[in-house]
Amino acid sequence: LPAPHARAGAERPTVIAHRGASAYAPENTLAGVDKAAELGISWVENDVQRTKDGELVVLHDDNLKRTTDVEQVFPSRAPWKVKDFTAAEIARLDAGSWFGPAYAGARVPTLAQFMDRVDLHHQKLLLEIKNPDLYPGIEQQTLKALDNDGWLDVPHLGRLIVQSFSADSVRTVHELKPAVKTGFLGTPPVADLSWYATFADQINPSYTSISTGYVDSVQAFEGPHGRPLEVFTWTVSDADTARLVAGYGVDGIITNSPDVVRDALPEE
Ligand code: G3P
Ligand code: CA
Helix, strand or coil: CCCCCCCCCCCCCEEEECCCCCCCCCCCCHHHHHHHHHCCCCEEEEEEEECCCCCEEECCCCECCCCCCHHHHCCCCCCCEHHHCCHHHHHCCCCCCCCCHHHCCCCCCEHHHHHHHHHHCCCEEEEEECCHHHCCCHHHHHHHHHHHCCCCCHHHHHHEEEEECCHHHHHHHHHHCCCCEEEEECCCCHHHHHHHCCCCCEEECEHHHCCHHHHHHHHCCECCCCCECECEEECCCCHHHHHHHHHHCCCEEEECCHHHHHHHCCCC
């Protein structure tokens, strides 16, 4: 009998550079996109939030402390929330020195800058809408930004997935632009998957929360575009874990070290 995941049509999982190739370059910067491209990785993940004056920017945390020099530049502005700073203020910050001196001067990119860099390398974008409760209307605004840059044109739709930990946010994206592929970040109970499958093409769980059985259960559902739900799992750092989750049958592996994960997976 074939092994559970030696089934017909099973493919090597897609490798996604988490926040860019963030083991090697500061997360969510253009340098991280460049590094992923240099490693030959076509999918890049990022996190999108909004400034005080309504600009979409790429940053993971809801505040600027961990990954910029905001405390030095604006010492009186605690707790340094993204939503309390203008785009011009954020553009002054160094988002690279914390990672290493070679990256001094790296900036927090706007979403437009980030998309342009991904496009320059002919890469693909796994865009996470981060903390949507803090940013009413961010789904519509993000879709408009994507549309303005041509990402919603039919030839490019296959280069884009929009995901969020917020089911409401994912559902809103699906309802506003049904053609866009979407992902829900989390591990919903199997009993709830039929509901998620009405608006999400992917269920994207932590690798620590899944098994072959769970992945099979997800993939048994058909998503809103009539294809089996996919599973992109996160955040895998080492070769052994990459092989483990590939054995679960996941469709994608989100990783800070995309070269390590790619090289750990068997050739197709
Ligand atoms: O893309 C999956 C992963 O990014 C989810 O967690 O906290 O790194 O945004 P986080
Ligand atoms: Ca993320």
